[in-house]
Amino acid sequence: LAIIWFVSVHGMLKLYYGLNEEGKTVDQAESMDPCDINGPHFDPEVYLNKLRRECSLGELMDQESCMVKQIRSLDSDMQTLVYENYNKFISATDTIRKMKNDFKKMEDEMDCLSTNMASITDFSARISGTLQDQHAQITKLSGVHTLLRKLQFLFELPARLNKCLELQAYAQAVSSHRRARCVLQQYRHMPSFRGIQDDCHAIMDKLAQELRQKFRDGGSSAKDLSECVELLLQLDEPAEELCDKFLSHAQSRLEADLLGLEAETDILEFIDRGCNEFVSSLCLVIASYQELFVNRPQEGELASKNIPQMAIGKLHAFVDALATRYFSLVERRIQEEKSVGDNSLLVRALDRFHRRLQAVAKLLPGSAVPSQGTEIVVRAARERIKQYLAALQSFYLNSLTDVRQALAAPRLGGSSAGELLSTLSASILNQIKSVLASVHLFTAKDITFSNKPYFKGEFCSHGVRESLVVNFIKFVCQSSRQFCESAGDRGGSTPPALLLLLSRLCLDYETSSITYILTLTDEQFLVQHHSPVTAVTALCGEAREAAQKLLNHYVKVQGLIISQMLRKSVETRDWVNTIEPRNVRAVMKRVVEDTTSIDVQVGLLYEEGVRKAHSSDSSKRTFSVYSSSRQQTRYAPSYTPSAPMDTNLLSNIHKLFSERVEIFSPVEFNKVSVLTGIIKISLKTFLECVRLRTFGRYGLQQIQVDCHYLQMYLWRFVSDENLVHFLLDEIVGSTAHRCLDPAPMEQSVIEVICERG
Template sequence: MAATEEVPLDDKAKRMRDLLSSFYSTDHTNSSNYGVVSSKYATLDTINSPSFDADHYMNLLVQKSNMETLLQRHVEMAAEIKNLDTDLQMLVYENYNKFISATDTIKRMNNNIVGMEANMEQLLDKILSVQSRSDGVNTSLFEKREHIEKMHRTRNLLRKVQFIYDLPERLAKCIKSEAYADAVKFYTGAMPIFKAYGDSSFQDCKKASEEAVGIIIEKLQGKLFSDVESIQTRAEAVMLLQQLDFPVDNLKEQLFEKLEQSLGDLQLDFDEKASNLAKSDEFGKQESPDQIPAAHELSTREYVEAVRAYRVIFPDSEQRLIKISHDLVTRHFETIQKRIRIHISSADLLHKLRLIWEDVLLMDEVLPEARVADVCLEATNHAVKQYIASAFSHLLQDIADSLIKVQSGQKEVMKEDHPLQAVLEASKKAMIQGSMGVLLEFRQLLDDNLALLVRLKDLVIVWVQEGFQDFFRTLHNQFLIISGKTDSASQQLAFPDSTQGDKTVAGLVLVLSQLSVFIEQNAIPRITEEIATSFSDGGARGSDSGPAFVPAEICRIFRSAGEKFLHLYIKMKTERVSVLLKKRFTTPNWVKHKEPREVHMFVDLFFQELEGALSEVKQILPQGTSRKHRRADSNGSTASSRSNPLRDDRLLTRSNTQKARSQLLETHLAKLFNQKMEIFTKVDSTQDSVLTTIVKLCLKSLQEFVRLQTFNRSGFQQIQLDVQFLRNSVKDKVEDEAAVDFLLDEVIVAAAERCLDPIPLESPVLDRLVQAKLEKTKEQSSPSS
């Protein structure tokens, strides 16, 4: 039944206590307190209170409950009454057993106490007897004890008097053996006697002792200002002078100057030990690995002991010692920074940092207030960041050195059969090996367990990523500067001034183009993979800042740079030919030109430039697709003397100049309407594409120069002869013969339009002059071959 459910433990325990109280009638306070409560406030829950009113409770219960509830409550209360009776009976039984046990215990105690009183009386009699005998012994020995104590005091006094008389001799022996600490101990021990009796009984001893102490003070001052004495010896001298009441505060400034001077010796020791340690690693560790650090640690411990002594001697010198300790750490890191600016390996840097950290730990033991570890951590932060930046700077310089060989024309490069190819390969090697080398150096910093570097791990990762991002941006800027694509003269350059502006070698621009392609396609992916493997766990950079190294951006920059440099190379080669063409067309008087007898010399110069470009692109660029764009004779321009014999016949039969010019104009208009040809297409990084583009631009320049002149018949025929030779020689060197034919036709048309009497050479004469030039060119090239 529900009425038999267990009552909560607290309520049950409280009820039991109330039952016991009512049973034994021991607590009437609660009843009196609860009696003041009016029964009219009683509720169904106050049945356990002392002021419980049964009648009122029943009235309330009847009013609020139905018959079923009353029956249920009856059953519950009957069960509770039964449980309470059972609990009360059990409590009575348990307490009865405890009362019986307590009664037995009291009986046993009474039995044990019987007879104890007699024993206590016997003990008291014995104590009184011992006390009386002790008083008798003390009374009999009192006079002798007084005499013994008096003799003992007399003996001590005689020993002190003898020590005072022997003090000058003792001091002399200490001076001779340089045992100044013992001398000061003896003299300070005799000072109370000298103050009391120095002017009477021990006047001579006091005078002799003071003379000896004066000598000791001079000796201690000599040690204090001696450069050969150690810091500990000088500090001990100050302590002894202080014990002799010598005004050491006057020596404080000089002593600190000596301490600061010793920092210079310690710094030189640090430089020498660190350099020797690096050399020992470099040359097979000829010295013991622990020998050099132990020697440096010995010097540092001497300095630490001096600091400990100074703190004792000058309690108010803490700030000065803190500044000196900070200066020592700062000087160490200045040495590291100097080495970093020159060049330093990661192993050498780690050796130096480890030596500094050992010094810091030693200084923290004696001067924790200086917080030298925090100063060291901050300095290490700057040093490692400078080292990473210096490593990228040296990598940039190595790449620059490999490139400027072309510009400076170094003999070892010029002796190469393919100098541009050698420079490109050297630059690629410097890029890949240099990048992997600096990553390996940086990895050693991360793998080292030095406490300084462990705390900077995340920052090192961020610095490496940012360093590569800035390195490639700077490298791109340097490429622009060397190619003459920027006017930022104030920018700090890694290249010599001879590589700027119009002095830039065209071959070097071509090398830059292919090096940019190599960086985009090979270097960036490889570096990105290495960074993702070893340098991707940094958390020092905020999440809002984004990644420090963005390879996609760098690839985009160098992809664009490769295209720009390729077009710049073509432009530079074209401009050289344009200078040649300008000189060719501005020098003679074309209106008074003589009858052509041979191909003009400018054609040879043009082919020399073309051969130079061909030689350069063969070293750097791939061959490309061997696809020739040709055209049939029927599709050619009607202005060509070889492709349109009908036009030649008609021109030869006409003697009227005006009619010839009209026909040239008609044929040119017919060509424009009948033929549509794309001349300038996208330039690819291949030999054929670059060379063809150069030829097209040169021929276009030739056309423009022709348009600026006015020719007589002989001048026009000279242009016709030169163009015909070019037509026969250039086609084999280009991939787009159709476009070249078209441009050559344009040159002839332009010359005809600017000619006063555009009568062309007869075909046999034209062929004979061209053939003669070909044979002459063949004869000139035979001896050289």
């Protein structure tokens, strides 16, 4: 029963929606199976017999349950379909009823309109028939009326022109005359028209004379001047003469604006007034001139004279002459802006100046005024770079003066060399950053000329990087080297500590500061190195060269200071008649004190350095009388003259096979190397002074005591103690060679004297 009911419902739905075998698509193959419940040839009896044969009782029950569910689902779908279609049927019924009413009303209106159109057509046909005979007459009368109105205008024209002349309505008079001029010219052979033409010519000559006088006086404004020129051109006045007069009057007005600019003192107000008065007036003159003479349509004789080309040439010459005077005022005012404290006013002024000149470029293509203005902006930026460079150089020199004063007059608790170096480096770097921040205003995004290719690349690369930063770094190196070149043999007036500090400053620049400053500049200004620029390695090499030269000169100066003390102590003493030594001379103590002070001074700025291993008896080293002997010796009581000669020969032979001591060798950047260089110069000077003197017995003994005292302290400052031993041996040996009675002092006595001293 369920199957039968399902099949009947399925058939009813197909019948309702109009689905039959003809409605199927071609690719849907019809099923001929009588057991296909969805097929058109389905047979319930065959299907039931098949199920009973093939399925068990449980499967039959399951099949029944499945069909019951499908039946209920179909029943629900049918109810939903009925409800939905019912609402649609109601809506369709209402729509059809409404359309019937609307169509009926529309049919009534169309019938009424058709009746009215028929009536109008009939009435129009009757009017056309009535007026058909009078149409030609009406057309003729209309033409006569138009001709009479023209004739009336011509007969009244002289009176009209006189009235306009009395009221100074020059434009209206010229317009009226131009309207009638062609007709009067065409019918001038008729006496009446010839009289009217003569009267009009006389009146217009008088009007042209008044316009010329008004134009000659200059008018009350630029607008009145342009109006006079326009009317005179309409009256066929010579255009070339009017061009000259127009430009002459405009020049007098613009020159008055230029004279007013000279009273301004503030750079921003100067540029604003120049742009708002002179440049604006110039643009107005250009626009008026082009409208009057260049863009004006030329007819007849004027066209053959090529008036626009002539007018353009005069306009370019006029604009260039006035712009040259204006630009000279602008450049002179920019050069007066020497203060580098605040750069914003100058940048804003240049930006406004550049913006307003672009209007001239649009009004007068091909003019050199915009490019000349751009060159002024570029030159102003370059000049500003030079001013900032001079300010940086002045700041650096003033900072050096402060450091020099601090070194020359130290106070209790004052700054050390290391603190002075840190302060100097930080102040220079901060000043560079401040200058870069001020210069960066030229490349701000809201500045019109900052993004122009002719400005930004050249300004950032060549201007800021090369002309400002690189030149300042070179100036630091060059000015530092000048302390070496200008100083005399004694160091001049330059404190040696300043030489040492500057050498460390240049060395720091070589190791880190130059790279940091140039990287900072490249990042801030996005420098694109299109043109050749100074490499970082070249600047670092120059800084290192300056540091080396300063350090070498520092060693030389300090060595010469100590050498001067030793030289005076040798030259001012009578070494032949001196008394037996009982103490170390004060100058030797001063030498040790100064060397210790230099060691502390250098240690504040440079690292220790590398020393060779010291022997265990370095402070107890003894000196022989002859440099060829390295052990303690004594003179025999009986001294023979041949002994010194033989010993001198042995000493010279020993020097041939010993390592040569380079006194003025380059100094390394460490404390040990610096002290070694100073001590070498000092002891070499001591040796040369000894070789020029003659000594007695006690003079030799005093030199022994002094050298032993120096050896006790100086060996700890040098990289190789053997160098000190060698030079001191040379001094004692040379003294013995120059001694008249070479009787050396006992070593134990020397040690007692030195320890007591």
